[in-house]
Amino acid sequence: MSTAALLGQDPGWLILVKGLLIFVFCVVCTLMAVWGERRIVARMQMRLGPNRVGKFGLLQALADGVKLALKEDLIPAAADKVVFIIAPIISATTCFMAFAVIPFTGTVTLFGHKTAMQLTDLPVSVLYILAIASVGVYGIVLAGWSSGSTYPLLGGLRSSAQVISYEVAMGLSLVAVFIYSGSMSTSEIVAAQHKWWFSVILFPSFVIYVISMVGETNRAPFDLAEAEGELVGGFHTEYSSLKFALFFLAEYVNIVAVSALATTLFMGGYHALPGLTFTESWLGGWFTLFWFIAKVVSFFFLFVWLRGTLPRLRYDQFMKFGWKVLIPTSLVWILILASLRVMSQRAVSRMIVLGFSVGVVLLVMLVTTMYDRTTAKAKAAAVLPDLPPPSFPIPALPGQSTVNHLTIEQTQVVTELENHNG
C-alpha cells in the first residue's frame, strides 16, 4: 500500500493530532536550534556560549522568547498598521506549512492506527513546498514596505530579490530529482531512494540545492538582508516584541524546513544509513524518526558551520553567483540528465550512452579551456594606461617605482631657481 493510500485512511482526529505534533516539533526544533547554534558557534570561537539558564543553558531560547513577549510592542507612526501586523503572521504561518508533506517516518502505529508520520501526501507536494516558500516571501516584502522606513524597505527588497533568485536555482535542482524519481510526491521520492540516495547519483543537483537553500533562508554567508553594517536589522528593523519573535521563529523553522526537504529529496528521508537498514523496523518503525532527525540536525550543523566560517558576500557578487553560475549550471546539468534518462528509457545501446557521456565531458573541458584562454588574454591585454603623473602624491601602482613624482618636480624647480639666483 502506498503512503498516500495509507494516509487517506486517517480519521479526522488523527490528522489533528499529527498537525499538533508537527507544530510542537517545529517550535521545539526552533528553541533547540537557537541554543545549539549559539553553543556551536561559541565553540568555534573558543567561547562557551549560553550555559546559565537550565541544564547546559538548554532553556536559554525559551527565556529569550518569554522576555521578547513581555517587551513593549512598538508600531512606528509612519507604518501602514494593518500590513505591518499581517506581515509577521504571513511569515510565521507559511513556514510551518511546508512540514505538512514531509515524511517523518515510515509506516508506524499511532494510537492503534496504522499510518505514517506525514500530515498529507500530494502528487505535487514538492511544488506545494516551493509555492508556500514563495508566499513566505510576501511576509518579508510587506514587512519591509509597511515599516515606513528606509532601511527596512531596502532590506526587504534585498531579501525578496535574494529568495526569488535562489528559488529559481533551487527549483531547477529539484527538477533532476523529479526526472529520476518520476514523481513529485515526497513519499514516493523517498521510496525511490531506497537503493541509492539522490545526493550520490545527482551530486551536482545536491550541491546546487544546498547552496540555494542557504540563500533561500537568508543565512550566513548570504545574510545580506540583515547586513548590520549596511541595513541595521533589514526588514525587521522596526519590529519589536512578539512580532519580532514571529520573524525569528519563521527564520529558524524555515531552516529546519529546507533541511527537512534536503533530507527528504537527497538524503533518503527517514531511511537508515546504508548498511543499517535493519534498524528501520526497531520500535515498530518509529526508529526511522531518529534517522530523519539525525539527518536534519546534520544539515543544521552545516548551516552553523557555514556561519562560523564564511564572511558575508557582497550583494552584487551574490546575485552574480546565483544568476550566472548556479542557474546555467543546473540548466546544463538537467539537459544532460534528461538526455541520459531518455536514452535509458528507450533502451539505447550502451555504446551510444558512453559516447554521449564522453562527448559531454570533452565539451565541458573544451569550454573551460577556452574560457581560461580568453581570461588569460584579457589579463595580458589589460596594460595600465600611460597617464601623465598626477599633481598630488599617490601610492605606487604594482610595477611602478615608489619615487614620488611631485617631489622630483619640486626638487627640479628648486634647483633651477637656485641656479638662476646663484
Place this chain on the structure above:
Amino acid sequence: MADEAKSFSQQLLGFWVTFATMFKKVNTVQYPEVKEPTAERFHGRHQLNRYEDGLEKCIGCELCAWACPADAIYVEGADNTEEERFSPGERFGQVYQINYLRCVFCGLCIEACPTRALTMTNEYELADDDRAKLIFEKDDLLAPLRQGMIAPPHPMYPDSSHLNYYKGEITGSHPSQVQEEEK
C-alpha cells in the same frame, strides 16, 4: 584555473580551522564562580596603611588629592594632640574620601604619597547600586588591624619620634601599651 582551484582549496581549509577550534580549550572564565587572580601589580581599590603599632601613616598632606587628575580624592588634615594621636608627627588625615565614580586608577596618588600611606590593592569588584555608596570614606579605606596593632588614637612608641616610625624602626606595639589596651 589552477589559481582558482588553489584559492578554493584554501577556502576549504577555513572550514577545517573552525571545525578544529570546536575541540580546543575555551578561553571563557566563568566569572562570578571562578575568579582568576589579577596581575600582581594590578591597580585596584586603594588602602590607607598603618605602622606596625597601629598608628596611621597618613599625615593629611593632600599631595594625593593634588596629584589626582580626576579630582577624585578629598582630604582634610587636622592636628594630632597628646591626648588624641592618630599618626606619628604633627598632622593626620581627619577626613579622607575617594570617589570611585571619578577615579581612573592611574596610581599617580600612590606616587605622590610621601609616607607610603596610600597604596592600591588588587580588589576590582567596585560595582554598586547607589552613587553615594561609591564614595569611600576613611573607615572603608583603612587597612585592617593586624596582630600586635592597637587602634588609634594612642600615644607613639615610648622614647621615639616620627623619624623612627618613618625609618621603619618601630616593629610593633610596646608591651606597656598592650597592657593598657587590655584593661
